[in-house]
Amino acid sequence: MSSTSRTSRSSAHAPPPAPAPAPAPAPTHARARAQARAAPRVVVIGAGIVGCSLADELTARGWTDVTVLEQGPLPAPGGSTSHAPGLVFQTNPSKTLTEFAAYTVQKFGALEADGLPCFDRVGGLELATTEERLADLHRRAGLAASWGVRGEVVPASRCKELWPLLDESKVLGGFHTPDDGLARAVPACRAQIARAERRGARFLDRHTVTGIERENGRVTAVVTDRGAFPADHVVSAAGFWGPVIGRMAGVDVPLLPLAHQYARTRPLPALAGARAEATRPILRFQDRDLYVREHADRLGIGSYAHRPMPVDPFTVPAYDEAPVMPSSYPFTPDDFAPSWADCRWLLPALADSEVEEGFNGVFSFTPDGMPLLGESRALRGFWLAEAVWVTHAAGAAKAVAEWMVDGRPATDVHECDLGRFEAAQRSPAYVAERGARQFVEVYDVVHPLQPVEQPRPLRVSPFHARQRELGAYFLEGGGWERPHWYEANAPLAEGVRVPQRDAWSARYWSPIAAAEARATRERVALYDMTPLRRLEVSGPGALAFLQRMTTNNLARKPGAVTYTLLLDETGGIRSDLTVARLAEDRFQIGANSPADEVWLLRHAPGDVHIRDVTSGTCCIGVWGPFARELVQPLTRDDFSHRGFGYFRVKRTYLGLVPVTAMRLSYVGELGWELYTSADLGLRLWDTLWEAGRKHGVIAAGRSAFNSLRLEKGYRAWGVDMTDEHTPYEAGLGFAVRMDKGDFVGRQALERAGEPRRRLTALLLDDPAAVVLGKEPVYVDGTPAGYVTSAAYGYTLGRCVAYAWLPPLATGTAVHVEYIGQKVPATVADEPLFDPEMSRIRR
Ligand code: FAD
Ligand code: THG
Numbered sequence: 124m125s126s127t128s129r130t131s132r133s134s135a136h137a138p139p140p141a142p143a144p145a146p147a148p149a150p151t152h153a154r155a156r157a158q159a160r161a162a163p164r165v166v167v168i169g170a171g172i173v174g175c176s177l178a179d180e181l182t183a184r185g186w187t188d189v190t191v192l193e194q195g196p197l198p199a200p201g202g203s204t205s206h207a208p209g210l211v212f213q214t215n216p217s218k219t220l221t222e223f224a225a226y227t228v229q230k231f232g233a234l235e236a237d238g239l240p241c242f243d244r245v246g247g248l249e250l251a252t253t254e255e256r257l258a259d260l261h262r263r264a265g266l267a268a269s270w271g272v273r274g275e276v277v278p279a280s281r282c283k284e285l286w287p288l289l290d291e292s293k294v295l296g297g298f299h300t301p302d303d304g305l306a307r308a309v310p311a312c313r314a315q316i317a318r319a320e321r322r323g324a325r326f327l328d329r330h331t332v333t334g335i336e337r338e339n340g341r342v343t344a345v346v347t348d349r350g351a352f353p354a355d356h357v358v359s360a361a362g363f364w365g366p367v368i369g370r371m372a373g374v375d376v377p378l379l380p381l382a383h384q385y386a387r388t389r390p391l392p393a394l395a396g397a398r399a400e401a402t403r404p405i406l407r408f409q410d411r412d413l414y415v416r417e418h419a420d421r422l423g424i425g426s427y428a429h430r431p432m433p434v435d436p437f438t439v440p441a442y443d444e445a446p447v448m449p450s451s452y453p454f455t456p457d458d459f460a461p462s463w464a465d466c467r468w469l470l471p472a473l474a475d476s477e478v479e480e481g482f483n484g485v486f487s488f489t490p491d492g493m494p495l496l497g498e499s500r501a502l503r504g505f506w507l508a509e510a511v512w513v514t515h516a517a518g519a520a521k522a523v524a525e526w527m528v529d530g531r532p533a534t535d536v537h538e539c540d541l542g543r544f545e546a547a548q549r550s551p552a553y554v555a556e557r558g559a560r561q562f563v564e565v566y567d568v569v570h571p572l573q574p575v576e577q578p579r580p581l582r583v584s585p586f587h588a589r590q591r592e593l594g595a596y597f598l599e600g601g602g603w604e605r606p607h608w609y610e611a612n613a614p615l616a617e618g619v620r621v622p623q624r625d626a627w628s629a630r631y632w633s634p635i636a637a638a639e640a641r642a643t644r645e646r647v648a649l650y651d652m653t654p655l656r657r658l659e660v661s662g663p664g665a666l667a668f669l670q671r672m673t674t675n676n677l678a679r680k681p682g683a684v685t686y687t688l689l690l691d692e693t694g695g696i697r698s699d700l701t702v703a704r705l706a707e708d709r710f711q712i713g714a715n716s717p718a719d720e721v722w723l724l725r726h727a728p729g730d731v732h733i734r735d736v737t738s739g740t741c742c743i744g745v746w747g748p749f750a751r752e753l754v755q756p757l758t759r760d761d762f763s764h765r766g767f768g769y770f771r772v773k774r775t776y777l778g779l780v781p782v783t784a785m786r787l788s789y790v791g792e793l794g795w796e797l798y799t800s801a802d803l804g805l806r807l808w809d810t811l812w813e814a815g816r817k818h819g820v821i822a823a824g825r826s827a828f829n830s831l832r833l834e835k836g837y838r839a840w841g842v843d844m845t846d847e848h849t850p851y852e853a854g855l856g857f858a859v860r861m862d863k864g865d866f867v868g869r870q871a872l873e874r875a876g877e878p879r880r881r882l883t884a885l886l887l888d889d890p891a892a893v894v895l896g897k898e899p900v901y902v903d904g905t906p907a908g909y910v911t912s913a914a915y916g917y918t919l920g921r922c923v924a925y926a927w928l929p930p931l932a933t934g935t936a937v938h939v940e941y942i943g944q945k946v947p948a949t950v951a952d953e954p955l956f957d958p959e960m961s962r963i964r965r
Contacts, residue, residue: 167192168192169361174193176311176519197326202364203362204309216571217538232244236314246285265941268906273302274300278296279295288470335372342504356505361509364436375544379487379488381486383432386423387418388477388478393472427565431562431563432483433558489510496540535846537841560576570630584741589808605825610635619641640830647749647818647821652796658714660732661734666678674859684704684770690868694850697722700714700719744794754814760773769786782799788963791954834918838854849871849872849875878930883931887948888948893913933951
């Protein structure tokens with residue numbers, strides 16, 4: 124193939140002489156320069172499936188000045204891609220990953236190498252040998268319907284038809300997905316290399332990257348053993364070598380390389396005469412952490428059942444020193460023995476066979492199992508496209524190319540954003556522990572609320588000691604310990620009637636949450652709001668800056684709090700914020716993901732300072748009809764409705780504790796968020812607790828919190844809406860002031876037509892029914908959308924579910940599919956609870 128000969132070692136042309144880097148431009152100049160040039164200079168590190176797909180996607184978008192540097196020989200340079208068996212199962216709890224996989228199927232299906240398509244649509248079959256797994260297959264069928272993947276749960280007899288080698292008696296059922304199949308990863312690389320080269324890209328193999336040059340916080344060049352390559356953008360697509368490249372760039376790359384076993388059998392008499400590479404569906408036997416594919420008359424078996432085998436990416440041998448290839452370690456038969464026995468149990472045709480060859484192949488695991496995509500916040504122009512499976516490679520590459528060329532991916536990728544990890548989640552120790560855990564759990568049945576088990580506790584609020592005394596049941600989020608309910612409230616639950624739950628929805632749930640919700644509506648409760656991200660924005664330009672960045676009008680006197688939205692240029696919701704004006708030029712922002720700070724920092728002019736103050740501060744929400752009676756006696760300031768209005772902020776003292784008090788409530792009850800520094804947090808808790816005794820104060824957890832906020836219709840960013848949605852679609856048009864002047868996203872909103880989908884409130888008809896989120900919603904029997912968040916509304920006596928659906932009239936009957944069951948629901952008017960705001964504004 125021309126691309127290989129052109130780039131092979133013998134004919135490799137010398138790299139172009141590296142011109143001395145231009146004098147360091149200010150970032151804005153660099154941007155202007157980049158725009159003035161037809162195409163910025165992009166250097167991609169690594170020609171695995173991700174690097175090759177990325178070069179193809181970039182050049183397709185007109186960024187044709189792309190150089191791909193690869194240390195090994197093309198087209199199989201010895202990374203994970205070079206030996207990937209290429210199974211593509213599209214269905215995933217993550218909508219983003221499912222979309223990535225669907226694009227891989229579509230793209231590689233249309234791509235040819237040597238006259239063969241690069242994707243073989245043999246279908247997928249996931250097997251259940253336990254009742255628990257069978258229920259999970261029904262949930263996976265629901266996910267597939269939600270995200271638009273064809274699939275159905277089939278009986279054992281159908282599994283046997285699809286896979287004649289199975290022992291049908293061992294199987295309870297399967298999930299059949301006819302559009303899944305096998306990606307031919309190396310041919311897909313070749314086809315994309317050829318196409319990208321035709322558009323002007325060059326692939327230089329046998330070039331080992333040894334350094335990343337930077338100036339003024341921007342990349343300027345990539346250094347190799349054969350010269351330097353100037354670059355406006357550098358993308359590390361180095362797979363599990365990511366941390367090595369990251370160290371050169373001064374960027375944390377939180378991934379752990381782990382070896383994973385793959386073995387091939389001898390030829391099987393039962394498959395004798397097979398001509399095609401594969402004809403039967405790719406198989407998953409998750410109850411034993413196994414997957415299986417055909418290689419003509421042999422089977423290939425992959426196992427996640429063995430001990431985690433971490434590999435230090437800094438000590439991986441170079442291509443010429445590696446026994447086979449750098450990503451391939453010797454097979455350890457002892458580790459495979461139990462998996463082999465499990466295969467023979469399931470597939471009796473293996474009885475007379477044996478493993479002919481195998482290897483321990485290395486690839487990447489991240490702390491949360493999701494890829495690492497996006498531009499580093501530490502180094503402008505340095506991008507990551509790592510920890511990506513072959514399954515998601517084409518889609519992930521497309522997203523990164525869109526991000527680079529258009530400024531944002533076409534669909535939401537926040538779950539993959541490399542900036543999602545907090546500082547405390549980026550240490551090598553954390554990455555090692557979590558990465559290994561992801562390996563172990565890869566095929567486990569994982570509940571949506573299931574927390575990280577270790578390392579815990581990591582981040583705790585100042586109230587942690589009190590929370591433990593009260594018997595808090597903690598889950599984890601963003602590294603924080605977060606109480607979901609308190610055993611101390613169990614006596615309150617005795618008087619509260621709640622419907623029985625099925626085993627799945629009863630996990631990580633307690634009827635105590637119902638009692639806590641009720642106490643919040645009837646009396647008063649303390650909520651730990653410490654994990655709520657807080658930014659301080661200050662400086663002479665702060666107001667003008669925030670006005671330009673957000674949708675609502677913030678030009679109000681100090682003391683005002685405003686609910687507002689961060690949009691991107693296309694009008695998509697990047698975040699929803701509360702902005703408290705503490706002084707003329709000082710604001711406190713209540714934010715969502717770490718991406719909010721990054722986004723603001725990127726746009727901030729020199730006279731604006733932005734600081735994340737979350738870790739040094741803490742927050743308690745005091746909410747309920749007795750909140751005023753509780754707080755007022757502790758302060759000399761006027762906390763009456765006239766003295767301290769709704770959505771106002773005040774500095775005051777509560778007893779000994781200086782606090783910033785904000786009158787707002789995500790649970791829809793009278794009350795305040797009370798902020799203080801971390802050192803005084805415990806004192807604040809104790810002060811409120813003491814004062815609340817005579818009002819029957821309780822501590823309440825996130826389980827009740829989530830129920831109350833859904834009753835009130837308050838959206839959660841990242842779950843209910845993302846940058847895929849406009850404010851009008853999400854029901855947040857009230858936070859947009861088109862008359863306030865220009866702001867990011869305004870022009871796009873002007874052009875936005877009538878929403879074709881809406882975030883819609885549903886009430887389940889049966890007072891005993893519950894759903895949990897991500898279930899498909901059917902209108903007239905056809906899938907029409909999916910649930911975002913759901914929670915039992917203890918005040919309403921019904922489960923509330925928010926869903927993305929085409930516009931539907933109130934009262935429309937729909938059904939939600941929950942573990943294979945049709946659950947009737949009705950479109951409801953919002954807000955479902957206290958539409959007059961009589962509970963908050965008084
Ligand atoms: P790679 O293919 O590793 O490419 C990275 C490239 O960067 C390498 O070629 C490397 O040489 C190059 N590089 C690194 N450092 C430098 C440097 N300093 N200078 C120049 N070049 C450098 N995924 C699936 O979807 N389905 C499967 O069935 C599947 N099965 C698997 C089975 C096994 C045994 C293994 C090991 C992995 C499997 N995977 C599977 C995972 C999949 O193979 C990887 O996630 C994927 O191939 C990663 O692609 P990549 O392009 O990111 O990395
Ligand atoms: N508290 C603070 N900041 C936050 C949140 C919070 N920032 C992130 C996230 N949570 C923002 N989400 C909301 C959602 C709704 C409301 C507040 C924050 C809210 N809305 C009222 C309503 O819709 O009726 C008031 C809107 C208005 O008057 O404009 O209260 O929990 N600090």
